[in-house]
Amino acid sequence: MIKKLLYKFHILLFTVLFSSVISAQYFEDIYDKYTSVGQLGLTVTNFGVLGNGWNKINGRILPSCQYKQNTEILRDQVEHFSYAGLWIGGVVNGQRLVSTAIVDGVFESGQEGFELSAADNIDIKSSISSTSLDSIAQYFSPYATSHQDLKTAFRDYGTIPTDNMNIPNHTPLGIDIRLESYAWNYSFADAFVILNYSIKNVSDQTIENIYAGFWTDASVANMNYTNKYEPGGGFTWYDNLDGYDTSIDDSEYSRDIAYQYDLDGDDGWAQSYIGITWLGGNVSRPYVQSHYNQWVWTNSNNSSYPVYSMPLTDYERYQKLSSSVQKGTGPEYTAAGYPNEPNSWIFLFSAGPFGSVPTEPDSSAWELPPGDSCNVVMAVVTAKWNGTEDDSPTRRRNLHVNSDWAQRAYNGEDKNRNNILDDDEDLDEDGEIDRYILPEPPPVPNMAVDVDDQVVTVYWQSNAENFIDPISREMDFEGYRIYGARKTVNDSNEEFTLLGEFDLALTEHMGIGYNTGFEYIRIINDFGDQDSVEIDGNVYHYKFVNNHVKNGWLNYYAVTAYDRGDPDANLASLESSVYANRQYVYPGVKPDAANWEGNPSVYPNPYKGQARWDGYGSRAQMIWFSNLPRKAEIRIFTLAGDLVDILDHDQEYQGSDVYNIDEYKTPQLSGGEHAWDLITRDDQAIASGLYLFTVKNLDNESLSYGKVKEGKFLIIK
Template sequence: IPLFLDVIQTSYSWGSTPLDEMIVYKFYVISRKYNLKDVYIAYWLDGNVGYRSNGWDFALDDYSVYYPDRKLGLSIDYPGGVDGQAISPIGVKVYPPNNFRSDSLKWTFNWYPGGGRGAPAGQDPIRYLEMSSGRIMENQVEPIGSQFIISFGPFNLNAGDTVSFYVGEILGKGIEGVLKNADRLDWLIRQNFRVPSSPPNPPLRVEEKNRKVILKWNPREGDVNPETYLDPYRADSSLKPFEGYRVYKSTRSSAGPWTLLAEYDLPDNKFGYNTGLQHEYTDLGLLNNFEYYYSVTAFSKPDTASDFPSQESSIYRNAKVVVPGAEPPPTVGQVAAVPNPYRGDIAYHTYDPQWEKPAGTRDRWMEQDRRIQFINLPVQCEIKIFTLAGDLVGTIYHDNPTKGYEDWNLTSSVGQAVSSGIYLFTVEDKNNGKIQVGKFVIIK
């Protein structure tokens, strides 16, 4: 029988410690038609803890544990099995609705084995009996898969009424880590989610030079200044909690992995290294025409009054891709094709930084990612590539006042991958008509 209920779910997550190992869901249950009596609500978890490969065997060594005082259920991966041992269990903590004390409700915890050997009944009357039983099953001993429900009630829900409640999905390093994060979530909800925040990202600017990159982040007129940001939700009453900057670099992607290059913080206080602030960093000794990634973040003082750690702005949102290189020469004469010879037996995509890398969002190297680069190009020129017999393979047009190179993916103008051989190229300077001729070798 339809109950004519609307259920609205909102979710909240955080990108920094100590709240980045939990997701909070808020549910709104609204009765649209009937006056409902003796209502029970259940939250169901099929944990499937561990690394999934093919099939579901990885989940068949999990087991369920319940902490009645916390209203917290855990799906835990037993050591061994096809997936080894997961770092974190999966915890679910259910909070009673507003205006209901936890001890005024009847709570139920039922677990079921995995692999299709048990699950909540498919018939509504039997499900209701399970949800309203008030039974707290003993913790699962045999690791044969973890599925469970946590339910609470009864209460009445008249037409037009809304009941809302929170559910926390909690991770952590081992069981102790989950329990610690569950305590942190209790505190978070008591705070009504008002917690210290990270500073805004610094206004990062980059300058690409010959074999070096210059990073600058001094706030200019109109920029957001992380050094003056306000945080009204700190318990230590420090309204301007800015502490310093961190400079990061990656040779792989804007998602990292990242290496910390420098840290600068305010002098003369009890936090950090008291280095003093800087707003510029120069990274030397780089390879020209390779991609590098940089980010500068701002971080705050820890809130010692609430034992809340220092917060750092997003390293990913401030990431910039940078390609150092020399300025274009005045004309042709020094153009070269690199690498020469191009060797198909070399995995150029494994270089650090990568010479060849998948385009777009792909994470696997493909044939069209091959790369020969024409360097030392003048501002405006036309590159033509020929076979040794004089057949035109492709044409590349270059018009860039700051970038003195162009890439070619070893594919002809008709989309065909080229074969091994000796190739000729010409580069015509469009400003003065001068032409340079060169050659390169491809060995596949």
């Protein structure tokens, strides 16, 4: 366990040290970019590695391979691997060579295994319209493939294609690799990330029979399980099992998914799968074979499972890339023929051969001459268990569904996967195979919220209503759904509650929705005419008022748009992502702009032990000061008059001084309330007792500027 954690740390340390040594020649290593639009948060680097080892980056632990990353249900926030990395193998002049992004058991920089170096920065592009208020829209490009493209490049050599960068036992293939990763926020396509690799031979030697593989140090685990504060402390590396799913999809192709799962699901906290699969490339599917191998981390001589051993040389690694491990029989193996002893298993999924020129009449062998390129497309796929029984095709049903959507996205117009544009496949009649096509729900409505005393008002624009479906070529918008939820750490409520649903009241749509019309939510002026409101320079056309919302509680709201479906294409109604425009709020009393009426107060008062909104630990507790001016100074005293803490308040306050409020969620507060974490200015937790406080009005535009008001509150621990 200690060695493995050190291994994680040294990988990150190596990338920092290595980039500084060669910064004059290469780009700086980047390891803080991850797919954020969907539910799968996957860290993508510019040196061939995926994942971040759960190391803190700028004070935060970013998703490594987390699904679901955007949920507020702690049990569903599952991580799946610390690191994964690309392996590329080929034969040059009869010698088997493999260039690896990462291998087991490497502790020092410059050692064998870290053999890919950065050759570009990471460029972000998005297909989400620049008119959207989604933060990812700042990266809008008409040339983007998905909602979030991450584009970068790396290579396996130094200054020239034969330069091995002083890495022992590394003979470069002499290849440049470009990676484009694709992610979407659609509810049916948010559990996978597609990885599109282009491999160019920049050496002066022909490379034969290229195989591409993914080394994966999987460990399906939930960081919230048993130990919230110590990454890695809430789970074990050694209770995982691997497998290889060769079930047949609806197109009669084998799925070929290498996967791992936590054996017991950690009491419901890690009931999830991680899978790696191959989607396609320039060599069509009938001529490519997928392969699967696994071994225990750093174990090159497994006495229990001799053929399940770690490869040590390029020859052995190429052998793994180009063939599958032998299945076993007996009580030591699963029904599928793989080890049934849980451990810290590494798995390697690979596919090939690839190249640009076939060298056999049956296309069973390929070569990549100097200057040529080939293409390999893989996918990282995650899924929740379907049921809680033992691993089986039935329990992997969600993994199948998500993998099939990834395959469908890649196929695009090439429905039969033969890399040929057949007569009935050219949907846009441009004479080319268009890939990465998914059915689209209407765009996410642009949304704003306003918070007040026990009231939250949700506003949104009509930007979804004129959307033309790319498949039916019709405007098929149908209606809106408004969602809200209350969330506390100690609460097990469902994540979202449907607050309202409104759809078109048209005769031809009588079989769809409730035909409510939009009168209840449409903004109307004093004359009864349709109108709009402007908020922060944006115009909104609808509003929904949610009353009787408790002050001081974290709430979140979302508005989705849905279409009427396409029966001709066998598509049910599609709905935009409920996570894409979700906004967090803390309802509370607004400040009085003209004068400061009434007295400030504290709630809960008395504070007894832990409030239900508190988290775990003394720093995750809080109380609220309410009825504050737009700008104020709050001073807290003991009964003896000793100063406990000073809080500086203004109406833009978002809770950044309180651990229990996640500032990265950019919550919206009322402007007239301020939270306190019960920690003194000397960084000590306060004791039980009666406390006094004063609030001084520092709003120089207020009629009561400079006025001081007093109050008191009781803490019972």
